[in-house]
Amino acid sequence: MEFIDSLVLPQSSEHIELLHYMLMLVLFLFIPFISIIFGGTTLSLYFRKKGIDENNHIYLKFAKDIIEMLTINKSIGIILGIVPLLTAILVYAQLLHTAKVSVISYLTISFFLTIISIILIYTYRYSLSFKNIFDSIKDQDSNDPELKEEIKKFKKGNQSLSSKSGMYGHIFLFISLWIFIAAVTLATYTSDWGNENLFSLLFSWKVLSRFIHFIAAAFALTGGAILFGFFYWEGGRKNLSDDYKDFVRRISIRITLTASLFQPLFLLLNLFALPNEALSASVFGYSFLALFLLFLAYHYLYAMIKQSTSRFSGHVFYVLLFTLLALIIKDQLAMGNATVKQSVILNAQFVKYLAELKGTGEGAEKLSGEEIYQVRCSSCHAFDRRIVGPPHNEVVPKYEGKKEQLVAFIRNPIKVNPAYPPMPNPGLKPAEADAIATYLLDHFKKK
Ligand code: HEC
Structure with missing residues (x-):
C-alpha cells in the first residue's frame, strides 16, 4: 500500500x-x-x-x-x-x-x-x-x-x-x-x-x-x-x-x-x-x-x-x-x-532524516546553496540590510574572484569588523560551504 x-x-x-x-x-x-x-x-x-x-x-x-x-x-x-x-x-x-x-x-x-x-x-x-x-x-x-x-x-x-x-x-x-x-x-x-x-x-x-x-x-x-x-x-x-x-x-x-x-x-x-x-x-x-x-x-x-x-x-x-x-x-x-x-x-x-532536519546529514549535500543558506544563514543575514551580521551587498564584493577565501571564511569565520560581534562557526561541510559561497557570489548586487 x-x-x-x-x-x-x-x-x-x-x-x-x-x-x-x-x-x-x-x-x-x-x-x-x-x-x-x-x-x-x-x-x-x-x-x-x-x-x-x-x-x-x-x-x-x-x-x-x-x-x-x-x-x-x-x-x-x-x-x-x-x-x-x-x-x-x-x-x-x-x-x-x-x-x-x-x-x-x-x-x-x-x-x-x-x-x-x-x-x-x-x-x-x-x-x-x-x-x-x-x-x-x-x-x-x-x-x-x-x-x-x-x-x-x-x-x-x-x-x-x-x-x-x-x-x-x-x-x-x-x-x-x-x-x-x-x-x-x-x-x-x-x-x-x-x-x-x-x-x-x-x-x-x-x-x-x-x-x-x-x-x-x-x-x-x-x-x-x-x-x-x-x-x-x-x-x-x-x-x-x-x-x-x-x-x-x-x-x-x-x-x-x-x-x-x-x-x-x-x-x-x-x-x-x-x-x-x-x-x-x-x-x-x-x-x-x-x-x-x-x-x-x-x-x-x-x-x-x-x-x-x-x-x-x-x-x-x-x-x-x-x-x-x-x-x-x-x-x-x-x-x-x-x-x-x-x-x-x-x-x-x-538518523539520516533527523540529520537532514538539522542540516548536518549527508542528505544536505543534495540541497542547493540557496536552500542551505535560507536555513543556516538567513536568521543573521540579508543581502540589503543589517540583521545580526552585515548586509551581504556590503561584504561579499570583496570576495569576487576569491571564492576559496569566502568558503574558508564561511567554514571558519574570523573576526573582521569591530562594529560587529564575531560570527559563530556554522560547522558546515566543504561541499555545503562551497554551494553557499557560489550562491552568495552569484546573488549580491554590485554597486
Ligand atoms: C548568529 C548570527 C550569524 C549567522 C547564523 C551567520 N552569520 Fe555571517 N556574520 C555574522 C556576524 C556578526 C558577522 C560580522 C563578523 C565580523 O565582522 O567580525 C558576519 C559576517 C559574515 C560575512 C562577512 C565576512 C567578512 O569578511 O566581512 C559573511 C560573508 C558571512 N557572515 C556569511 C555567512 C554565511 C554564508 C552564513 C551561513 C552559513 C552566516 N554568515 C551565518 C553573523 C552570523
Whole structure:
C-alpha cells in the first residue's frame, strides 16, 4: 500500500520498540474478540441448521442464544472488531516502512472483508431476534387475515435474510482471517519478502498450519466464552430449564476440549517452523507458558466432566484467554526478532532524516546553496540590510574572484569588523560551504 507507506516517517529504535508493544496491545483486543465472533457464528449456523433439519427446539434456541451472547452488541463489534485492526495496519505500516513486502496490502484486504463480515454477522444476529418478535405476534392469533398474510411474508423474508447473511458473513470472515494470518506470518518470514504471491502464501504449509492453530484456538475460546456467559457471568443465566443447561454445559465442554486438544501439536509445529532469526529464549518461554495454561484448562475441563458441574466455567475461559494472549506475545516477539534488520534500517533512515532536519546529514549535500543558506544563514543575514551580521551587498564584493577565501571564511569565520560581534562557526561541510559561497557570489548586487 504505497498510499499508507507514503504517510509514514522512519522511526527511532526506541519508537520501534514502543510500536511493537502497541501492536501487542491492539492484537490483545482484536484476536480474542474476532476468534469468539468466528467460533460463535460457526456454531450458531451449525446448530440452526441442525435445529431446522431435526426440528429440535433446543438446538434452535442454542443457535440464537450463543450469537446474541457472543456478539454482545453493534458498538462492541466496531470497537473490538474494526478499530483495533485498523490501528494494527497503521502500526505494521510503520514497522515495515520502505520494506518491499505486501503485508500491508494483505492486511487491508482482510480489513475490508472483516468490515463486510461483521455487518453481515450482526444482521444475522438481529434477524434471529426479529424472529422471536414474529413468533410472538403469531401467538396472539390476529383475526385480520390481511395482516396475517403480511406478517407471514415478513417472516419469510426475515428468515431468508437471516440464513443468507449468516452464511455469507461466515464465509467472508473465514477468508478475511485466513488472509490476516497469512499477512502476519509473512511479516515474520523476512526471507520471503519481495517475491510473495497471495495464493501460494495462503496455501503454504506455514500459513495453513498457523491458520489451523488459530481456528482451534478460536473454537476453544468460544466454547470457554459460552461456558463463561451461561454459567459464570453475573452468577450465570437464570430462568433456564435444567435440560437446556445440561445440554449447553455438555456441548460447550466438548467443543472446548476437542479444540484445545489440537493446540499443543500445532503450537509446537509452528514454533519449530519459525525461521532461526525469529527464535529467542522468550519466544520459547511464552510458548511453554501457553502449553502450561492449556494443560491447566484440560484439568478444569476434566474436573467439570467428572463432577458434571459448571463450577469451573470462569476458570476455563480466563485460562484459555491467557493462553491466547501468551501466543500473541510469542508471535509478536518472534516478529520483532525476525525484523531486527528492518528496524536497524528504519533507525538508520531515522538518523539520516533527523540529520537532514538539522542540516548536518549527508542528505544536505543534495540541497542547493540557496536552500542551505535560507536555513543556516538567513536568521543573521540579508543581502540589503543589517540583521545580526552585515548586509551581504556590503561584504561579499570583496570576495569576487576569491571564492576559496569566502568558503574558508564561511567554514571558519574570523573576526573582521569591530562594529560587529564575531560570527559563530556554522560547522558546515566543504561541499555545503562551497554551494553557499557560489550562491552568495552569484546573488549580491554590485554597486
Ligand atoms: C548568529 C548570527 C550569524 C549567522 C547564523 C551567520 N552569520 Fe555571517 N556574520 C555574522 C556576524 C556578526 C558577522 C560580522 C563578523 C565580523 O565582522 O567580525 C558576519 C559576517 C559574515 C560575512 C562577512 C565576512 C567578512 O569578511 O566581512 C559573511 C560573508 C558571512 N557572515 C556569511 C555567512 C554565511 C554564508 C552564513 C551561513 C552559513 C552566516 N554568515 C551565518 C553573523 C552570523
